[in-house]
Amino acid sequence: MSVKVLINGYGSIGKRVADAVSIQDDMEVIGVTKTKPDFEARLAVEKGYKLFVAIPDKERVKSFEDAGIPVEGTILDIIEEADIVVDGAPKKIGKQNLENIYKPHKVKAILQGGEKAKDVEDNFNALWSYNRCYGKDYVRVVSCNTTGLCRILYAINSVADIKKARVVLVRRAADPNDDKTGPINAITPNPVTVPSHHGPDVVSVIPEFEGKILTSAVIVPTTLMHQHTLMVEVEGNISRDDVLDAIKKTPRIITVKAEEGFTSTAKIIEYGRDLGRLRYDINELVVWEESVNVLENEIFLMQAVHQESIVVPENIDCIRAMLQMEDDNFKSIKKTNKAMGIQ
Amino acid sequence: MSVKVLINGYGSIGKRVADAVSIQDDMEVIGVTKTKPDFEARLAVEKGYKLFVAIPDKERVKSFEDAGIPVEGTILDIIEEADIVVDGAPKKIGKQNLENIYKPHKVKAILQGGEKAKDVEDNFNALWSYNRCYGKDYVRVVSCNTTGLCRILYAINSVADIKKARVVLVRRAADPNDDKTGPINAITPNPVTVPSHHGPDVVSVIPEFEGKILTSAVIVPTTLMHQHTLMVEVEGNISRDDVLDAIKKTPRIITVKAEEGFTSTAKIIEYGRDLGRLRYDINELVVWEESVNVLENEIFLMQAVHQESIVVPENIDCIRAMLQMEDDNFKSIKKTNKAMGIQ
Numbered sequence: 001m002s003v004k005v006l007i008n009g010y011g012s013i014g015k016r017v018a019d020a021v022s023i024q025d026d027m028e029v030i031g032v033t034k035t036k037p038d039f040e041a042r043l044a045v046e047k048g049y050k051l052f053v054a055i056p057d058k059e060r061v062k063s064f065e066d067a068g069i070p071v072e073g074t075i076l077d078i079i080e081e082a083d084i085v086v087d088g089a090p091k092k093i094g095k096q097n098l099e100n101i102y103k104p105h106k107v108k109a110i111l112q113g114g115e116k117a118k119d120v121e122d123n124f125n126a127l128w129s130y131n132r133c134y135g136k137d138y139v140r141v142v143s144c145n146t147t148g149l150c151r152i153l154y155a156i157n158s159v160a161d162i163k164k165a166r167v168v169l170v171r172r173a174a175d176p177n178d179d180k181t182g183p184i185n186a187i188t189p190n191p192v193t194v195p196s197h198h199g200p201d202v203v204s205v206i207p208e209f210e211g212k213i214l215t216s217a218v219i220v221p222t223t224l225m226h227q228h229t230l231m232v233e234v235e236g237n238i239s240r241d242d243v244l245d246a247i248k249k250t251p252r253i254i255t256v257k258a259e260e261g262f263t264s265t266a267k268i269i270e271y272g273r274d275l276g277r278l279r280y281d282i283n284e285l286v287v288w289e290e291s292v293n294v295l296e297n298e299i300f301l302m303q304a305v306h307q308e309s310i311v312v313p314e315n316i317d318c319i320r321a322m323l324q325m326e327d328d329n330f331k332s333i334k335k336t337n338k339a340m341g342i343q
Numbered sequence: 344m345s346v347k348v349l350i351n352g353y354g355s356i357g358k359r360v361a362d363a364v365s366i367q368d369d370m371e372v373i374g375v376t377k378t379k380p381d382f383e384a385r386l387a388v389e390k391g392y393k394l395f396v397a398i399p400d401k402e403r404v405k406s407f408e409d410a411g412i413p414v415e416g417t418i419l420d421i422i423e424e425a426d427i428v429v430d431g432a433p434k435k436i437g438k439q440n441l442e443n444i445y446k447p448h449k450v451k452a453i454l455q456g457g458e459k460a461k462d463v464e465d466n467f468n469a470l471w472s473y474n475r476c477y478g479k480d481y482v483r484v485v486s487c488n489t490t491g492l493c494r495i496l497y498a499i500n501s502v503a504d505i506k507k508a509r510v511v512l513v514r515r516a517a518d519p520n521d522d523k524t525g526p527i528n529a530i531t532p533n534p535v536t537v538p539s540h541h542g543p544d545v546v547s548v549i550p551e552f553e554g555k556i557l558t559s560a561v562i563v564p565t566t567l568m569h570q571h572t573l574m575v576e577v578e579g580n581i582s583r584d585d586v587l588d589a590i591k592k593t594p595r596i597i598t599v600k601a602e603e604g605f606t607s608t609a610k611i612i613e614y615g616r617d618l619g620r621l622r623y624d625i626n627e628l629v630v631w632e633e634s635v636n637v638l639e640n641e642i643f644l645m646q647a648v649h650q651e652s653i654v655v656p657e658n659i660d661c662i663r664a665m666l667q668m669e670d671d672n673f674k675s676i677k678k679t680n681k682a683m684g685i686q
Contacts, residue, residue, distance in 0.1 A: 168511035168572045170530055170561055186609035187513055187563065187570040187647070192601040192633045194572070194643035216572050216634075216643065218513055220530065220563035227530040229511045229537070229559050231574075258535040266529035290535045291559075300537035300559065304530070 002028040003323050006082035006107075008054060008075060008097060010034050010044050012175060013112055014088025016312045018049060019278065021086075023339045024316060026325060031078045035060070037067035045069060052078050054089075075101065083323055084108040086315055095119045098138060108136075110318050113143025113311065117204035125150040125205045126317040126336075127251070130329030133321045141314045145169055145226055146201040148305035149213075151285045152230065153206065155250040156299060159242050160234035162212060163297075169198060169217040170227040172307055178223070188219040225265040225282075226305040233298045240294045243301075247287055251333050252313065254284045254343055262288065265304050272306075281309035283342045313340060345371040346666050349425035349450075351397060351418060351440060353377050353387050355518060356455055357431025359655045361392060362621065364429075366682045367659060369668060374421045378403070380410035388412060395421050397432075418444065427451040427662055438462045441481060451479075453661050456486025456654065460547035468493040468548045469660040469679075470594070473672030476664045484657045488512055488569055489544040491648035492556075494628045495573065496549065498593040499642060502585050503577035505555060506640075512541060512560040513570040515650055521566070531562040568608040568625075569648040576641045583637045586644075590630055594676050595656065597627040597686055605631065608647050615649075624652035626685045656683060 003026065007018045010032040021029050033054035034041040041064070045051050053060045056074035064071045072078070079085070085107050087094045091114030098119065102109040110124075117123050120140040122133050128150055133139045142150065149167065156162060171190065174181035191197070198215035247253055256262035262271070272280035283306070291302035316336040317329065326332045337343065346369065350361045353375040364372050376397035377384040384407070388394050396403045399417035407414045415421070422428070428450050430437045434457030441462065445452040453467075460466050463483040465476045471493055476482045485493065492510065499505060514533065517524035534540070541558040590596055599605035605614070615623035626649070634645035659679040660672065669675045680686065 166509060166574050170513055170563065172530075183565075183607060183609060185565050185567060186607035187515075187565055187568065188607035189570070189601065189631055189634060189645045192606070192631050192645070194634050194636050194645065195638070214574070214638070214641075214643075216645070218570055218572070218645070220513065221565055222526075222528050222530055222563065224528060225530065227532070227561055229561070231509050231557070258532065263535070264526060264529035264531035266526060288532055288535050291532060291537050293537050295538070295557070298557075300557075302532045302535065302537065302559070302561070 002026060003083045003319065003325065004028060004030045004081060005319060006030055006078060006085045007032040007088060008085050009088030010040055011088050012308050013311065014086065015040065015044070016279070016281065016309055017086050017088065017315045020312050020316050020340055024336065027319060030081055031072065033075050037064040037069045041069050079105045079107055082107050084110065084319055086110045086319070087112060090114070102138070108322050109138055110315060110322070111138070111140045113141065113146060115140055117201065123204040124314060124318045124321070126314050126329055126333050127151060127154040128205050130317060130321045130332065133318065134327065135324050136322055139318055139322055141311050141318050142201055142205055144305050144307040144310045145171070145198055146205065147310050147314055148228065148285045148303060149198065149202050150205050151250060151253055152247070152287070152303060153202070153209070155247045155253060156232055156234070156243065158250070159246040160238045161236070162209070163233040163235055165213045166231040167198070167213065167215045168229045169196070169215060171217055171219045172222050172224060172226055173219050174223055175308060176223045183219070184221050186221065190217055190219045222265065224269050226307055227265060228303050228305065230301050230303070231298060237297065238294055238299070240292060243294060243299055244289065244292050247292070251337060252284050252343065253287060255287045255289045257289045259290065268304055281312070282306040283309045283313050283340065285310065313337065313342065345369060346426045346662065346668065347371060347373045347424060348662060349373055349421055349428045350375040350431060351428050352431030353383055354431050355651050356654065357429065358383065358387070359622070359624065359652055360429050360431065360658045363655050363659050363683055367679065370662060373424055374415065376418050380407040380412045384412050422448045422450055425450050426666055427453065429453045429658055429662070430455060433457065445481070451665050452481055453658060453665070454483045456484065456489060458483055460544065466547040467657060467661045467664070469657050469672055469676050470494060470497040471548050473660060473664050473675065476661065477670065478667050479665055482661055482665055484654050484661050485544055485548055487648050487650040487653045488514070488541055489548065490653050490657055491571065491628045491646060492541065492545050493548050494593060494596055495590070495630070495646060496545070496552070498590045498596060499575055499577070499586065501593070502589040503581045504579070505552070506576040506578055508556045509574040510541070510556065510558045511572045512539070512558060514560055514562045515565050515567060515569055516562050517566055518651060519566045526562070527564050529564065533560055533562045565608065567612045569650055570608060571646050571648065573644050573646070574641060580640065581637055581642070583635060586637060586642055587632065587635050590635070594680060595627050595686065596630060598630045598632045600632045602633065611647055624655070625649040626652045626656050626683065628653065656680065656685065
């Protein structure tokens with residue numbers, strides 16, 4: 001028995017979640033939507049997905065027909081068949097979809113990290129808030145950066161009491177397919193105020209970290225991955241080995257060594273390409289082993305986040321939690337990882 | 344009465360120090376050296392500097408003659424006329440020059456930040472170690488990043504007792520004229536180990552900060568400026584206004600507002616161009632006003648460092664200290680700044 005998933009917005013996140021749903025044995029994609037008849041829409045059809053027009057409007061439907069891309073109808077023709085919708089719409093549109101489509105049609109929905117915590121019932125990370133989101137109707141899977149932070153804080157929290165975490169995020173300026181966004185030669189404080197919103201976003205998943213996580217962020221001219229430097233003060237003594245061991249035991253984190261050639265985010269992506277990963281996605285958080293250090297009750301480390309794909313397995317687990325398909329988060333994580341071929 | 348300064352290595356730093364020396368009324372450039380007859384060498388002659396070949400070798404001298412660039416001889420023909428040499432040679436060559444040329448010819452010398460602290464008598468920053476370097480023979484002006492950190496820590500230290508400073512440096516990958524160095528699309532932890540050497544380098548100038556400053560660094564694809572995020576724990580209470588006031592009172596620091604258009608390092612450099620600064624140099628450390636914040640005895644801020652020019656006024660003050668031309672560091676700073684038209 002497969003649950004029926006509709007992907008509303010077959011873009012960067014949507015197309016990846018569609019592919020990840022398709023390879024699970026307990027869920028299926030009943031349709032995907034697009035607003036424009038572009039190459040992604042054509043590929044969706046070629047891959048066998050049923051394509052619907054995201055905006056229920058005759059002109060829109062005609063534009064797909066004119067482009068020779070067959071559609072099955074509009075989102076309104078499929079929405080009520082879905083057990084759940086994964087919203088992959090751009091920032092702020094997700095909230096509009098929630099109010100205008102999902103709630104009126106009484107369909108459960110997952111929004112992405114570009115939406116606000118206050119607009120949903122709860123905020124999801126598979127390690128931290130699976131149980132809390134169990135059976136809920138409207139949940140947000142937090143952003144790529146927040147997901148990365150939740151994972152590493154889970155690892156550290158498993159072996160130490162976190163007193164204060166300070167994080168500086170060096171963010172990629174644009175995704176690889178984005179040919180409009182800059183900068184191409186500048187470092188942009190974003191936000192220019194400190195602390196940034198990333199700390200509170202972690203707290204939306206892990207309320208007990210209120211006041212314990214301080215973040216700041218800059219944007220730099222790269223497209224591949226985000227990078228974080230963490231400085232985490234903990235109570236009592238802990239060894240570097242304990243920290244590294246905890247990191248290695250945590251699902252969806254991999255460690256790499258600069259010594260072995262992983263000198264930058266570019267090398268991590270090359271690894272994803274060499275592995276034959278679809279779209280070279282690195283769904284795992286990546287921690288540089290050499291960077292892990294403990295000095296006077298403070299843990300230091302550097303990590304990298306593949307912004308396009310880190311949240312994809314979280315969306316799968318979120319579906320299972322919201323539809324009450326599996327009550328053990330670690331069983332869901334394991335199942336998702338196995339199907340996706342990730343660690 | 345002008346002291347005689349020889350610039351050994353008319354490159355990124357050397358050419359700027361030459362121009363800065365030339366506009367002071369108490370020092371003069373008696374010559375500059377180059378290893379290759381390139382456009383910088385030609386411009387040096389066109390600007391009126393006496394050009395010498397940095398490597399005393401007949402073939403080298405001939406290569407300048409063949410290129411039609413007149414030279415006055417080699418470094419050995421001018422070295423003993425100098426009261427002091429400012430070394431502008433690439434990393435590690437400075438140390439070789441110290442041992443092979445400056446010491447044997449008993450000429451005082453300033454090395455740059457690419458050399459090691461242990462190879463010189465002391466390490467210079469005009470705010471912190473002017474008096475300590477007074478009359479010394481072999482001194483290093485610390486690197487651009489270290490100079491920026493020394494200035495901001497001076498400002499903070501003037502109003503608070505620093506308990507622990509944590510800094511993440513986001514470094515420009517290459518200078519604007521460097522057409523070989525990357526990355527052009529990656530974030531590179533450099534060093535991948537935490538903490539980085541920048542903390543100890545600050546301690547070479549300010550020994551009382553031993554154990555109190557922890558730094559880490561990444562390299563990103565930009566050429567314009569470095570960016571630092573500081574998180575500085577202090578003893579007792581302090582207000583944001585006190586911090587901002589201290590920053591504004593400190594020489595060679597300027598503050599900018601994102602609100603006024605200074606949204607990135609690119610905008611800061613555009614400001615330097617609009618001001619008509621030679622080579623658009625921003626010799627001052629630049630602090631984003633909006634980033635300055637105080638939370639629970641911890642100061643947060645973001646700053647930018649123009650890697651090519653921040654150390655130039657420090658070299659001028661270092662000359663005055665080593666040649667005992669002015670015993671008050673603030674008088675030297677003021678004199679240098681006035682001549683250079685900087686704050």
